[in-house]
Amino acid sequence: xxxxxxxxxxxxNVGKSTLLNAIxxxxxxxxxxxxxxxxNIIRGIYTDIPDGDYDKGTQMIFIDxxxxxxxxxxxxxxxxxxxxxxxxxxxxxxxLVDDAINKGPGDRYILEMLKEIDTPKxxxxxxxxxxxxxxxxxxxxxxxxxxxxxxIFGTSALEGKNVDRLISRLGDFLEExxxxxxxxxxxxxxxRFIVSEIIREKILxxxxxxxxxxxxxxxxxxxxxxxITRIGAVIxxxxxxxxxxxxxxxxxxxxxxxxxxxxxxxxLVGTKVFLELWVKVKENWRDSDxxxxxxxxxxx
Numbered sequence: 001x002x003x004x005x006x007x008x009x010x011x012x013n014v015g016k017s018t019l020l021n022a023i024x025x026x027x028x029x030x031x032x033x034x035x036x037x038x039x040n041i042i043r044g045i046y047t048d049i050p051d052g053d054y055d056k057g058t059q060m061i062f063i064d065x066x067x068x069x070x071x072x073x074x075x076x077x078x079x080x081x082x083x084x085x086x087x088x089x090x091x092x093x094x095x096l097v098d099d100a101i102n103k104g105p106g107d108r109y110i111l112e113m114l115k116e117i118d119t120p121k122x123x124x125x126x127x128x129x130x131x132x133x134x135x136x137x138x139x140x141x142x143x144x145x146x147x148x149x150x151x152i153f154g155t156s157a158l159e160g161k162n163v164d165r166l167i168s169r170l171g172d173f174l175e176e177x178x179x180x181x182x183x184x185x186x187x188x189x190x191x192r193f194i195v196s197e198i199i200r201e202k203i204l205x206x207x208x209x210x211x212x213x214x215x216x217x218x219x220x221x222x223x224x225x226x227x228i229t230r231i232g233a234v235i236x237x238x239x240x241x242x243x244x245x246x247x248x249x250x251x252x253x254x255x256x257x258x259x260x261x262x263x264x265x266x267x268l269v270g271t272k273v274f275l276e277l278w279v280k281v282k283e284n285w286r287d288s289d290x291x292x293x294x295x296x297x298x299x300x
Contacts, residue, residue: 001049001057003177005089006170008064010096011106015126019096019157020044020064023167024186046167047183058171059179063090087113092120092173094166095149098127100139115148120173123149124166129156192219195265199233199277202260206253207245215246216282228272231265236282243279254279 008016021027024044044064049057087093095114101107114121123143128136136154144152151169155162181188196217203215221232237243247254254277262275 001054001059001176001179002171002174003059003061003180004091004174005061005063006092006094007087007090008062008094008096009087009110011110014096014098015157016064016096019094019124019126019155019163020062022157022160022163023060023062026186043188045181045185045187047179047181047185049183054179057179058174059181059183060167060170060174061180087117087119090119091175092122092170093117094122094124094170096124096126097139097143098125100135101142111146111148120150121148122166122169123152125152125154126157128154128161129159191269192222194268195219195222195231196233198264198268199235199257199261202257202264203235203246205260206257215242224269224271228274229265229269230274230276232276233278235277235279237279238281238283240281243281246279 008020010016023046044062046060046062047057093114095110097107125136125139140152140154143149153162153166153169155166157163187194196219199217200215216236218234218236219231220234221230223230235246237246245253258275258277262273265275266273
């Protein structure tokens with residue numbers, strides 16, 4: 001079968017996680033309208049075996065990276081380094097943009113790095129559902145003139161437009177290889193990790209801009225029983241004032257976060273879920289090597 005690794009890179013908030021979820025037809029990466037939602041490298045596994053014929057099958061391992069940006073903390077450094085290192089490990093690079101190249105330095109910064117790499121590259125102009133055709137055409141032509149990319153696609157990851165065509169084109173760059181993962185596997189992350197990300201997503205959606213990026217989730221207990229899964233999780237924030245915001249008046253914010261997370265976790269694990277959330281303060285954890293290691297963002 002044809003197999004390969006594909007890196008998804010781009011600025012924060014261009015739709016990388018949304019595209020990955022659209023490709024897989026299943027949600028494994030959290031998505032919000034806030035930048036830097038993705039912190040870890042997320043691996044999604046797309047497997048297609050037509051009529052059970054493995055010789056004609058395809059397996060693509062997608063690596064969704066944190067948005068590349070100018071870092072302002074050790075966590076930011078980790079996120080950017082993780083994304084850049086992906087360039088060296090994959091068979092194809094998908095570079096996502098959602099605006100003209102002259103709108104900011106971020107895309108140009110990534111583009112300069114991509115010019116130095118021989119790996120096949122596809123430009124994906126995402127969010128075409130929000131663009132006028134002439135604006136899309138101008139973005140397409142500007143990038144095409146640079147002669148950096150092997151192909152250029154317009155997509156709406158949110159609506160699934162042109163995603164099938166993109167998958168088909170990616171197959172042209174893959175070579176014969178082993179089947180790395182079972183065909184029913186969509187991610188190599190354990191359920192505990194996905195649960196922690198679901199909780200973090202609900203916090204991002206519920207709270208004001210500054211608080212969520214100072215939040216980390218630690219799963220303290222995860223017990224599977226015949227008819228229920230019992231989960232205990234700690235939400236760490238950086239300031240005492242943030243703790244009050246997360247909990248909310250009479251605990252209403254925390255209850256809302258917990259309810260939204262629990263409903264999605266139940267769909268993930270296929271059982272009833274009892275979810276307990278606690279909020280603790282760990283000041284300046286984003287600049288603490290020990291804390292970053294403890295939360296799984298870097299090796300000690």
